[in-house]
Amino acid sequence: MIDLNKNYDVIVVGGGHNGLICATYLAKSGRKVLVVEANQSLGGASATSEFSDRFSVSSCAHWLFQLNPDVASDMGLNKQGLEFAARDLNTIALAEDGNHLIIDGTSLRVQQYLMKIALLLLPLISKYLSSLSCCLARLTAERRNWSRVISLIVSPWLS
Secondary structure, X not given: OOOOOOOOOEEEEOOEHHHHHHHHHHHHOOOOEEEEXXXXXXXXXXXXXXXXXXXXXXXXXXXXXXXXXXXXXXOOOOOOOOOOXXXXXXXXXXXXXXXXXXXXXXXXXXXXXXXXXXXXXXXXXXXXHHHXXXXXXXXXXXXXXXXXXXXXXXXXXXX
């Protein structure tokens, strides 16, 4: 439950792995941070879910190679039990037409793949930034009424 009477320095919208990393660094720097998440649990792509009795996996575990070791250290993930079962594993994205994408873990191939994905996502990112700009304008205009601002930002994901 959100304490609307408490003053926060920063509100992080989204409790996925990126939001949690940002919130961690902000809190470590002395800021009072509120993380709001529309889903039932935190973690986003890094969250683990059970897909069969006694078998759990992160839906994006194959991207864990991108975890910056400094970030893992700053967040104390090893102390919390993070262990890599394997490194540099191949992964595949299956396509109906048989043109499967195989990522072999080498940095050149991964960079090429990520560039391809970035170009595909560019229109969506542009739309998102436009939406974010609108939200920031609302934040500026209504900065004294945080509960209303939070509900304006979070409500589209709750419906």
